[in-house]
Amino acid sequence: MSATLAPPWSAAEFRAALYALEPSYWDRHPFHQRLHEGGLDKEELRLWAANRWYYQRSLPQKDAAIVANCPLPEVRRQWLPRIVYHDGADGSPGGAEKWLRLAEAVGLDRAEVVSERLVLPGVRFAVDAYLDFARRRPWLEAMASGLTELFSPGLLAHRLGRMRRHYPWIAEDGFAYFTARLAMVEAEGRSLLDLVVKHATTRAQQQACVDALAFKCIVLQAILDALDYYALSRSTPA
Numbered sequence: 001m002s003a004t005l006a007p008p009w010s011a012a013e014f015r016a017a018l019y020a021l022e023p024s025y026w027d028r029h030p031f032h033q034r035l036h037e038g039g040l041d042k043e044e045l046r047l048w049a050a051n052r053w054y055y056q057r058s059l060p061q062k063d064a065a066i067v068a069n070c071p072l073p074e075v076r077r078q079w080l081p082r083i084v085y086h087d088g089a090d091g092s093p094g095g096a097e098k099w100l101r102l103a104e105a106v107g108l109d110r111a112e113v114v115s116e117r118l119v120l121p122g123v124r125f126a127v128d129a130y131l132d133f134a135r136r137r138p139w140l141e142a143m144a145s146g147l148t149e150l151f152s153p154g155l156l157a158h159r160l161g162r163m164r165r166h167y168p169w170i171a172e173d174g175f176a177y178f179t180a181r182l183a184m185v186e187a188e189g190r191s192l193l194d195l196v197v198k199h200a201t202t203r204a205q206q207q208a209c210v211d212a213l214a215f216k217c218i219v220l221q222a223i224l225d226a227l228d229y230y231a232l233s234r235s236t237p238a
Contacts, residue, residue: 006203014197014206018147021210024217025151027158031228036159038166042107044231045167049103050118051227055127056099060086062134062142070139078195079143085184098177105174106167122226130219137212144196144209145216149189156182 009017026032034040035048063082070076088094093101103113112118134142160178163170200206 004204008201008203009206011197014200014209015193017206017210018144018193018196018213019150021213021217022151024214024221025148025155026217026220026224027151027155029221029224029228031224031231032155032159036162036166038162040231043234044227045106046103046108047118047120047230048227049099049106050108050113051120051123051223053099053103053113054116054119054123055223056086057096058127058131060096062131065131065134066139066142069135069142075139075195075199078191093176095177095181098180102170102174102177105171120226120230122229123223126219126222126226130216133212133215138208140196140199140205141208141212143192144200145212147189147192147196147209147213148216148220149185149192152189153182153186156185 008014031048035045040048060083063079063086067076067079067083070079084094086095088097100110100113104110116124130145133145156178160175160182163175163178196209200209
């Protein structure tokens, strides 16, 4: 039976369908495994930080697109703090600024990172596709794509511990993005899940949300695929 004609899942079934995508999250990617095992050299760490910047700086644009497409004032009000989180407010640094501090801590020049000169074509393609998705798809689907937050608390804690252990030359201030994100990502994920479950009332909407989350997982995998290919090609003799 097609999703259009099928009865809606129960809330528990819908949540289970979303959580079933957890194995597709990028925590198991070979590039991340090398990062966490201390297998990246300084150049690879810098390339990772510079390319991840392109993703980080696109997140408030993604969130603004969701707000622009959403007709519900109460949902827009709930979503606006996410833009502020990334961009900062009243002189306090946001997530984007904290990522730039990490880039500096691994030895990159801030201006070079912001110029995006180091962004690989594959990373740019994947991130641009995600931003385009948020702009063109219904607001509920774009929100659902962000449910990767459900999978990230464990990864963030693991990464922070591993990077402190294997890359002790990185100044502690460089980890501010991870420590700040750890303090809020679990609650953010639960709140987003409740919001999606509340507003996806038909089977078609529920399936579209599952598909949106699957798409986001593919985007994240594609970012690391591009980095992994470049990093391995550096070490492969011509």
